[in-house]
């Protein structure tokens with residue numbers, strides 16, 4: 110078993126505070142780091158880590174579910190590095206067919222293959238002096254993994270069909286949504302490349318693990334997209350916010366942004382985002398994906414009894430809805446006796462019209 114973990118606290122420096130770094134080119138406010146919004150402790154840790162490693166030239170590997178902001182983080186690293194004025198070149202290793210990827214990365218000489226009518230520089234040459242961002246590196250073929258290994262070690266390569274060795278000065282940032290340790294175990298990702306890449310790992314937490322970021326992300330997107338579309342919408346109702354805080358956001362920040370964009374485009378000036386504007390999948394949520402892990406305990410703590418009570422109520426309402434209030438079946442779904450369920454329904458004052466999510 111490989112013992113390399115993404116632990117953002119590994120490089121944490123208690124003396125390095127975001128607020129103390131209000132200098133040219135540095136973050137100006139602690140909830141916004143370049144284009145990344147986040148006030149949760151988890152994101153603050155990511156910001157500190159990015160700031161700390163930006164100038165180091167060390168290889169960075171960013172891991173996180175889809176839509177967590179891996180692309181944004183890569184750009185932020187480049188932006189805060191001394192390479193800022195040089196190119197930031199991004200390539201999606203998963204989106205380019207294998208036979209073209211090598212030439213995209215390293216370039217080719219004239220006549221290297223059918224259609225290669227001119228010599229063409231690859232992304233590594235274009236990025237010289239700057240940063241190359243190898244996105245979805247977990248999708249790269251084993252053949253190319255070998256070639257990349259050499260570039261990581263020597264910063265040199267040959268163009269496809271060429272024999273001249275080209276040397277470049279590039280900072281390498283890679284990203285993947287995959288668990289590369291598992292890919293190494295499965296034999297689909299080279300262990301030697303894995304260790305070359307895992308110099309500075311940065312883990313971007315899923316949105317459901319940093320729910321305190323949801324309100325500021327919503328405000329940010331309503332403003333940003335509103336400006337872009339020339340619309341002035343009027344915030345979010347309490348009940349809509351409650352629903353959005355409960356949802357698990359499998360598509361993470363991208364899913365949230367898309368939802369807000371839909372609201373802004375379809376809404377009128379002065380509209381408030383209410384539960385009516387939310388897609389069904391949000392209002393019908395609580396489908397068993399609700400897990401204790403989604404609750405983030407704030408600085409003020411949390412009342413365990415109230416939280417457990419709410420959780421119980423949510424599951425009971427869900428089972429009743431699913432079974433159209435046939436209590437025998439609802440009790441079965443919850444592995445309870447009917448009498449126990451009836452007792453709980455009474456205690457929570459639930460009626461057939463009840464919903465754990467007040468409508469707006």
Ligand SMILES: Nc1ncnc2c1ncn2[C@@H]1O[C@H](COP(=O)(O)OP(=O)(O)OP(=O)(O)O)[C@@H](O)[C@H]1O
Pocket residue numbers: 144145146147173174175176177178179180181182286362363366
């Ligand atoms: N913390 C954040 N603050 C503001 N916008 C964000 C944040 N995280 C993600 N976004 C936005 O969400 C969208 C997805 O971000 P990005 O492309 O960086 O995610 P990703 O992790 O690279 O996703 P994928 O794995 O699907 O490529 C973009 O529109 C980005 O601007």
Ligand SMILES: [Mg+2]
Pocket residue numbers: 179180244
């Ligand atoms: Mg991406």
